[in-house]
Amino acid sequence: SKLTYKHFTTWMAEYSRASAENDPRASTNLFAQNAAYYETPFAEPMVGREAIFEYWNKGAQTLKDKESSFEILAVNNNIGIARWQSEFTVIESDERLALDCLFVVEFDEEGLCQTFREWWHIQET
Numbered sequence: 402s403k404l405t406y407k408h409f410t411t412w413m414a415e416y417s418r419a420s421a422e423n424d425p426r427a428s429t430n431l432f433a434q435n436a437a438y439y440e441t442p443f444a445e446p447m448v449g450r451e452a453i454f455e456y457w458n459k460g461a462q463t464l465k466d467k468e469s470s471f472e473i474l475a476v477n478n479n480i481g482i483a484r485w486q487s488e489f490t491v492i493e494s495d496e497r498l499a500l501d502c503l504f505v506v507e508f509d510e511e512g513l514c515q516t517f518r519e520w521w522h523i524q525e526t
Contacts, residue, residue: 404508409481410473412506412514417469420487425457433513440519464489479515481506488526497526 412431419427429450432438437446438453447453469487476482485502500523507516 404476404479404481404512406473406476408508408512409476409483409506412481412508412512413471413473413483413485413504417471417485419457420460420469421467423461423465423467425454425461428457429454431514432517433509433511433515436514436517438517442518442520446516463492465492466490479508481508499524499526 416428416431419425419431432450432453435449436453437448438456439446440456447456467487467489469485471483471485474482474484481504483504483506485500485504487500487502488497489500490497500521502519502521505518506514509515
């Protein structure tokens with residue numbers, strides 16, 4: 402089954418909502434059981450829902466006041482490409498940071514993310 406523009410948009414909206422609400426369980430549920438999550442192209446991926454949950458849970462405890470927006474750039478077969486922009490405050494230092502990311506998201510037959518690849522730049526706002 403091919404990925405649709407509508408499904409990818411819904412997936413990205415849910416990803417953004419889960420991030421904003423610091424809801425790591427909701428984030429994790431967007432991924433297949435054995436999904437691979439590459440935070441950067443050179444990093445070893447986090448593999449499996451538990452590893453992804455831990456990653457999101459850590460972010461939920463160290464970051465606050467998250468805002469984000471996204472734009473779907475392409476949908477091709479089972480892959481979606483999106484630009485995601487986000488701002489958040491680091492709780493410990495109180496500094497406000499902005500992220501600009503490119504996501505390449507590969508989906509399985511159930512419509513869950515099988516492989517997630519992210520490229521990002523960060524700066525102080």
